[in-house]
Amino acid sequence: MSTGKYPEISYRRAVLKKMSRVSEGLKPGVSAAAISLEDITVVMSSNCILKWFEGCEAFCLQKTINALAEKGGIPKAVQLELNVPEKYDEKKLGVKIRAFDEAAKEKQIPIAQIRVYKGMVEDVIAHVTVVGASDKTLLSENVRAGMDIVMAGAAGIGGTAVLSSIFRQRLMKKFPQVFVRECLQLSTLLSVEEAAQTALEENPVYMHSVSDSGVFGALWELGSCCNKGFSVDLKQFPVWQHTIEAAEFFGVNPYLLEGTGSILIVCENGRRLEEKLREKNVFASVIGQITANNDRIVTNGDETRYLEPPKGDELYKFL
Numbered sequence: 001m002s003t004g005k006y007p008e009i010s011y012r013r014a015v016l017k018k019m020s021r022v023s024e025g026l027k028p029g030v031s032a033a034a035i036s037l038e039d040i041t042v043v044m045s046s047n048c049i050l051k052w053f054e055g056c057e058a059f060c061l062q063k064t065i066n067a068l069a070e071k072g073g074i075p076k077a078v079q080l081e082l083n084v085p086e087k088y089d090e091k092k093l094g095v096k097i098r099a100f101d102e103a104a105k106e107k108q109i110p111i112a113q114i115r116v117y118k119g120m121v122e123d124v125i126a127h128v129t130v131v132g133a134s135d136k137t138l139l140s141e142n143v144r145a146g147m148d149i150v151m152a153g154a155a156g157i158g159g160t161a162v163l164s165s166i167f168r169q170r171l172m173k174k175f176p177q178v179f180v181r182e183c184l185q186l187s188t189l190l191s192v193e194e195a196a197q198t199a200l201e202e203n204p205v206y207m208h209s210v211s212d213s214g215v216f217g218a219l220w221e222l223g224s225c226c227n228k229g230f231s232v233d234l235k236q237f238p239v240w241q242h243t244i245e246a247a248e249f250f251g252v253n254p255y256l257l258e259g260t261g262s263i264l265i266v267c268e269n270g271r272r273l274e275e276k277l278r279e280k281n282v283f284a285s286v287i288g289q290i291t292a293n294n295d296r297i298v299t300n301g302d303e304t305r306y307l308e309p310p311k312g313d314e315l316y317k318f319l
Contacts, residue, residue: 005212008224008309024139029221031067031209034137041137043073046129047211051319053166055187057096057126058103059158062190063211063260064130065107069196070207070263073132077112078104081127084118096124142205143226145292148270152195152277152284153262155215155239156254159315160246161187161261166318167250174249183242192263195282199265202273206266210259213310216298217256218264220310223296226266232288234300238262240283252314266290 006014008028016022025033032045045067049060065075080100084093097114104111109130164171164183171180192209199207206226210218215237223230239254247254267273270286277284291297296307 005310008220027140027225029208029223029225030140031211032071032073034071034073034134036137041134042131043068043071043134044129044131045073046127049124049126049128051316052124053162053319055162055165057099058106059162059190059260060126060128061100061103061107061130063158064128066190066192066209066211066260066263068130068132069193070209071138072134072136072196072200074134075107075109075130075132077131078109079112079129079131080114081129082114082116083121083125084116085121085123086119088118088124093124096126136200138204138206140206140225143228143266143290144205145228145290147205147266147268147290148286149222149230149232149288149290150199150265150267150270150273150277150284151215151238151262151287152199152265152282153189153192153210153238154243154283155237155262156243156247156257156259157186157240157262158190158211158260159214159252159258159313160240160243161190162258162315163246163250163318171246171249175245179242179245183246186240186242186261190261192261194280195263195277195284198277198280198282199267199273202267202269202276204265204267204273208264210262210264212258212313214254214256214259214313215262215264216253216307217310217313218259220296220307222264222266223294226290227294229291229293229295229297230288231291231295231297231299234298236285236287238283238285250318252317256310256314258313258315
């Protein structure tokens with residue numbers, strides 16, 4: 001089993017079949033849970049850091065905030081839980097905590113709680129939970145055949161930023177300095193908050209943030225949580241040339257590469273939403289439609305194929 005999200009078929013057997021009630025937040029592919037109280041909807045999402053790299057604290061926080069945004073959530077607080085090896089150096093732990101604190105301050109979100117446990121792990125494992133509020137609940141059960149799928153943000157942007165940071169020197173030997181610098185600057189485009197808020201103004205039916213296993217993984221999850229099929233055109237996917245070049249250099253599929261920085265939006269009038277997003281300088285395009293059957297089809301010119309379940313993010317090959 002590869003590093004990353006638990007496979008969907010195993011999740012269904014080991015988790016869903018053991019639950020007496022399956023709520024929206026437990027469906028495969030749903031990245032955030034919403035709880036309706038008397039006068040407010042509380043939204044929460046979490047992510048786990050399994051592999052560490054420079055800047056991963058801020059990266060994971062943004063990925064979790066993006067997941068919250070798919071439910072229309074505005075982040076209010078962060079909770080951290082870290083499990084460290086028994087003899088882990090206290091100063092090293094302090095460095096990680098400081099990095100989390102700086103990332104939270106940058107996003108202007110308070111860290112409400114930090115729990116640290118030790119033992120039973122070889123390296124630090126961190127769980128990042130973000131809690132927020134929303135005045136609009138989007139449910140996967142409302143997705144219907146014929147609706148458009150809009151992709152806001154570029155494919156593989158998160159993975160491109162991370163790989164460029166880790167392997168800067170390797171890239172410098174192949175590409176001009178300006179190209180590498182622009183790859184590194186992609187780290188400033190990882191938020192989907194503006195795209196989600198713009199979409200909410202147009203009354204979307206559903207949203208799903210892209211992260212592990214890239215846009216192909218997100219599309220698979222979208223089909224799973226909505227119990228619908230789709231047909232998408234690969235040529236319509238927004239993607240930076242930097243990602244295409246970097247993916248070719250590293251030998252990875254850009255559409256399976258960590259996609260934090262983009263979000264899928266299901267709506268009635270995709271072209272209008274695409275225009276609204278582009279007016280705000282958000283890279284966006286209608287990439288396909290929801291279908292009545294369960295087929296998950298990707299076309300690329302004259303080539304047509306069925307999407308396969310994600311088998312792990314390309315990024316983990318390098319971490």
